[in-house]
Amino acid sequence: AxxxxxxxxxxxxxxxxxxxxxxxxxxxxxxxxxxxxxxxxxQTEEDMKNGLSLIFVPSIDKTSKKPFLPYHPRKLLEEGEGSFVPFIMGINSDEGMMTLGITKDEERIKNITNNLERFIPPEVRNQSTESRLAFLVKKIKWFYFQDTVPSASNLRGYVDLNTDVLFGYSTAVSARAFRDRADVYLYFFAFNGTFKERVTEIVMKTYNFSGVSHAEELSYLFVRQKVNQTATEDSAEMKTWKQMAKLWTNFAKYGTPTVGTDPELDSVAWSPVGNVTTRYLRIDGNLTMISNDYLGSRVALWDSITPSRSGYLQATAVLIVLLTTIILYLTK
Structure with a gap:
C-alpha cells in the first residue's frame, strides 16, 4: 500500500x-x-501474478486505539469475532462477464489457458512442487475448457472460471463459515432480463454472449439512472423487480425474506443455508429453492485445490468475506 x-x-x-x-x-x-x-x-509484477486487480484495499491496523480492521478477516471469521446476525448474500450467474469489458482483445482471451497458474491461490502456488502445479493447471484447464480453446465464439468456460475465482467460490466458503453462527440466506441470480448496464450491453454485442453480469441484480432492487428500467406491468422484469423488492424488504422488517405462503413470491419459503448441504434460492424469472450444494462441482473443484484449514479465498475475491466480516465486527 x-x-x-x-x-x-x-x-x-x-x-x-x-x-x-x-x-x-x-x-x-x-x-x-x-x-x-x-x-x-x-501494479507490481508480484501483485499481477497473484491476481490482485485492486490497488487500494482495506489494511490491517494494529496500532490505532480503535482500529477499523485489527486482524485479517479470516482470523476474525475463524475466531467468531463480531455480532453474527442474519444476512443475505449471493452471486449472479455470469459475474465473469465483467472481465470481458476489461479484456479488450480476443488474443488475451485465447491466452488465458497459457496463464492458468495465476488463478491458483499464492499460498498453494508457493508451497507446491512444479509437478503439483502442472497437475493443478491441467485440472483447471480440463474442468473449464476440456479440449477447446477459449475465443470470442467460445466464452462459456472463460466466463465461468472468472465467475468462480472472483465471486462464486468465496461466496460459498463465506456462507459455509457463517452458517453455524447466523442464518445465511444464499441466492443465485440468473434472470437474464432487459435491465442491463451499458457496459454489459456492449459486451453482449461485441462477443455475441448473453448472460447476467456483475451487479445486474441491483437493477431489480433499486432505481438506477444509468439503466433503462422500462417494463410493462405484466412483464417478467416487473415480476422479478417486485419479487426482489419484497424479499429484501421482508428481510429488513422481519429478519427473514419470506413470511408465510405468499403467491407473489411463488409460494416459496427461502430457507437459510443448511448445515449439510449449501442450499440456496435460484432467481430466474421464477423463485426456486434448491437443496443441492451451491455451484456443486465448481465449488468442489476449488475445495480440492485450496487448503481445507483456512478455506483460502482468491486475493480479489477475499473482499466479499472481508466486507461482510467488517460489518459484523463493527456491530459487536
Missing amino acids: AIYGLQLAAALNCSTADSVKALKCLTTADVQEIVVAQQRLN
Missing part, C-alpha cells in the same frame, strides 16, 4: 521525499483528481 500511496502522490504532483508530507498532500487533494490518478497507477 505504501508503494502505491507514493505513486499516487507523485501522480498528483505531491512531494514523495517525505511520506508524512505526501500523506498530508493526499488528504487535501481533490477527490475526483484522486479517482482519475489512481487509474493510471501500475
Whole structure:
C-alpha cells in the first residue's frame, strides 16, 4: 500500500521525499483528481501474478486505539469475532462477464489457458512442487475448457472460471463459515432480463454472449439512472423487480425474506443455508429453492485445490468475506 500511496502522490504532483508530507498532500487533494490518478497507477509484477486487480484495499491496523480492521478477516471469521446476525448474500450467474469489458482483445482471451497458474491461490502456488502445479493447471484447464480453446465464439468456460475465482467460490466458503453462527440466506441470480448496464450491453454485442453480469441484480432492487428500467406491468422484469423488492424488504422488517405462503413470491419459503448441504434460492424469472450444494462441482473443484484449514479465498475475491466480516465486527 505504501508503494502505491507514493505513486499516487507523485501522480498528483505531491512531494514523495517525505511520506508524512505526501500523506498530508493526499488528504487535501481533490477527490475526483484522486479517482482519475489512481487509474493510471501500475501494479507490481508480484501483485499481477497473484491476481490482485485492486490497488487500494482495506489494511490491517494494529496500532490505532480503535482500529477499523485489527486482524485479517479470516482470523476474525475463524475466531467468531463480531455480532453474527442474519444476512443475505449471493452471486449472479455470469459475474465473469465483467472481465470481458476489461479484456479488450480476443488474443488475451485465447491466452488465458497459457496463464492458468495465476488463478491458483499464492499460498498453494508457493508451497507446491512444479509437478503439483502442472497437475493443478491441467485440472483447471480440463474442468473449464476440456479440449477447446477459449475465443470470442467460445466464452462459456472463460466466463465461468472468472465467475468462480472472483465471486462464486468465496461466496460459498463465506456462507459455509457463517452458517453455524447466523442464518445465511444464499441466492443465485440468473434472470437474464432487459435491465442491463451499458457496459454489459456492449459486451453482449461485441462477443455475441448473453448472460447476467456483475451487479445486474441491483437493477431489480433499486432505481438506477444509468439503466433503462422500462417494463410493462405484466412483464417478467416487473415480476422479478417486485419479487426482489419484497424479499429484501421482508428481510429488513422481519429478519427473514419470506413470511408465510405468499403467491407473489411463488409460494416459496427461502430457507437459510443448511448445515449439510449449501442450499440456496435460484432467481430466474421464477423463485426456486434448491437443496443441492451451491455451484456443486465448481465449488468442489476449488475445495480440492485450496487448503481445507483456512478455506483460502482468491486475493480479489477475499473482499466479499472481508466486507461482510467488517460489518459484523463493527456491530459487536
